[in-house]
Amino acid sequence: MSETIFEICDLVKQFPALTAVDHVSTTIKRGEVVFVVGPSGSGKSTFLRCLNMLEQPTAGQILFKGKDVTKHEISLNSFRQQVGMVFQHFNLFPHLTIHKNITLAPVRTHRLSAKEASEKADALLKRIGLYDKRDAYPAQLSGGQKQRIAIIRALAMNPDVLLFDEPTSALDPEMVGEVLSLMKELAQEGMTMVVVTHEIGFAAEVANRVIFMDQGKIVVSGTPDEVIKNSEHPRVRDFFSKVL
């Protein structure tokens, strides 16, 4: 079996009013494509954001390649360099050109030299067919283009894993396809991915494993077939019968 990227043990995240993530434990291996689904407010985003410590967990452990990143002695910055994140609202830097958006972090964190970063950015831009937007600013791009740039911005860091939080929810329907097909490509290339999404069909097509969350807990976890089509759990059935 391949290397373990994340090992999550009894992860708890409490907000003053409620417990958003409630004793979650799971393991994510290199090359796995894990989809996290569940009703709104079930704690999917919070769980995902804990994975790169954008939320400070209340309790539990997150082992990243064997090291507990919830401990203070760990360098969060170098950990995060290995964990890319794609946001629902893209969060591109509006004051920087597309090219600069991509190269800023690799250069500033010394993962790549300026030249390497630039070449890598150009290669990635060519790959997704947006090389002509190299010197444009984010405001000049469509939503789908922006999200694809956000994805290659994360990729430019050469991360071990990519986290996606509802990457297509903010897009007009006609732009969803281009983003999903890029994600699919990445999945097929063996990229480790954790994806929070409401695109159940896409999950069924691409996922190695689907996690269903409700009220902060993992209700079921298994292959798409097991979770989406044949779960015995009434809540799970109920959810999928509504969304499918």
Added chain:
Amino acid sequence: MRRLLFLMAALVLCFCGCREDVQQQKKLVMATNATFPPYEYVDKGRIDGIDAEIVRRIAMRLGYDLEIEDMAFDAVIAAVQTGKAQVAASGITVTEDRKQKVFFTDSYVIAAQVMIVLKNSPIKSAADLKGKRIGVQRGTTGESYVKDNIQEPERFQNGPEAVTALANGKLDVVVIDGEPAEAYVAKNPNLKILPEPLVQEEYAFAIGKNNKALLDKFNAELRKMKESGELAAIINSYRKTRLIVVFPANSGTEKLYTQSVLEQIAERLKFKIEFQDGNLENVTAALNVTRKQLIVPMIPLTAEEENLFPNVGKFTAAEYVVVVPEKSPILKFSDLNGKKVGTRKGSFAEHYLEKHVYPPQTFPDAATSIAALSAGNLDAVVIDKNTALNLLKNNKNLKIMPGTFARETYVFAAGKENPDVLKEFLASIKLLQSSGELNAMLEKAGEAHKTPRQTVAPVQENAPAMTDTFWGSIKFSFYNNFIKDQRYTYLVQGFFVTLQITVLSVLMGIVIGFLVAVVRSTADITGKLKLLDGLCRIYLTVIRGTPVVVQLLIIYFVIFGSVDVNKVLVAVIAFGINSGAYVAEIIRGGIMSIDKGQMEAGRSLGLSYGQTMREIILPQAFKNVLPALGNEFIVLLKETSVAGYIALQDLTRGGDIIRSQTYDAFFPLIAVALIYLVVVMFLSWLLGRLEKRLKRNE
């Protein structure tokens, strides 16, 4: 042992040597408010006056380098108290209150507080003051006397401002020191000084309570100056009665001659002479003075016009007669027309003939002209009567025509209240005449006129004549406020000071503002830096909760109270710290307005908090707040106008100085306002362009 002794001796020597050096370079700062002639006033950009002169001499003798600081009068005592200045010399009256705060030297003068009123004022004496609008100069004896004995006065920053308010009908009376009062009134035809002074007082220099040594030194020097008569001489030299000569604006060739005559008389009789261009109105205006002023109107006056003056004295320096041969066909003065007439070169007669008959032939002296007449080369000679009588004693072929051809007469006028000065003056001139001195002066003036005395004659700029028409008076006022004595330079220099303060404070404000904003928002976002955040909050509360003037004064008098620092630096620090508080909140607002996804995106890419702040948040925040920042700088530019409170000569203060010299509010204030306006408009335009350029990226 010997070596040790030697070493010690060397050390001691060195020590003494060092001390000596420090002593010699020591600076003595004198605080004054230079709007108080004759004690202190700005003359050609330099502070002069009785106080300045006395202190200058004492400082020189005590081995100090004197530096004179001009500031508001109510700041001069504070200046010595805080050590900003070592001595305050500003016509300061000795009072019990002030004695609590500072040491006073022995008094060097006894002065009076007088009342200035409009000419037609119903106020006749101190008894009428009750219930009137009384103006005083802030911090003066006049202020405390009126407050303690009459009622609350209206306080003004300086004398000229109070007088301007009076002239504009905003006050009924101004209570102020006697001597500057005369100077103020001399320039304003509608004002007069009441004959009875309100109160008498003593002037002395103020020295800090911690500086008894300096006080003793000052007193010792003052005593010496009193004993030697030097003190009286200095005061007299500044207080000389003024002889104001008013020429018509288009005076002819006789002007230099007349100037020379009067200059000699003034010098001989110890008057201070001033030449003015103007018309009859100026003469009457100049007369509105109670003491120590005589006017010589060189304007031809009709008998009626002479009646306008309360006290007029005429003095004929010389009478000119016509000398002709015994059997001359010239029988009356009108026959001289077209004849060959001779006279002494440069004499009054030459100018007179030129003007009233036709150009005469001139001779180096009277005797030569008489010789030429005897030889038949001339038809007549015009010379003064005494000389003629002398020369004709031995010449039976010539005669003096009956009657006086021309009189060299000077009209002197004095104000209603000082007939004595006029009488004394005329008596003195008569003495000069009978001793023959006056004749010598007339001759010398003629001589001098032959070689133009450009260097001695005061340079008369081309003043537009004061006219009664609207445009004429506007033109005159403009000339008077800006061109005359190059007054515009006050605005130019002030403008550069304002610019300097603004630019430097803006830079300082940005630095402080950025730092504070980053600390504050870091505390907000991450919950760290609590202590620094607390300090920043205190800074913001204090700075935004107090007026900038008060901050400026605190920084100048309290924080830098006993240190000698450049005042521009003080202003930059004060305005920089002040502006920093506003900039901080503006930038913090900008930071908070940036979507928090930007910070998360940066951090999720592995950038540190600082890197994300610098590379991602601040550039966007800055762009967002640019209009607000620009506005803050425009506000700051205008706020620096209070720099005058610490006696910095900025643009506003430059206008004030002009006002204090011309007693005219309109042009200086409008000019100052216009300059600010133009700069602000320019800045707004610049800002608009900058914004547009930044927007292009989006």
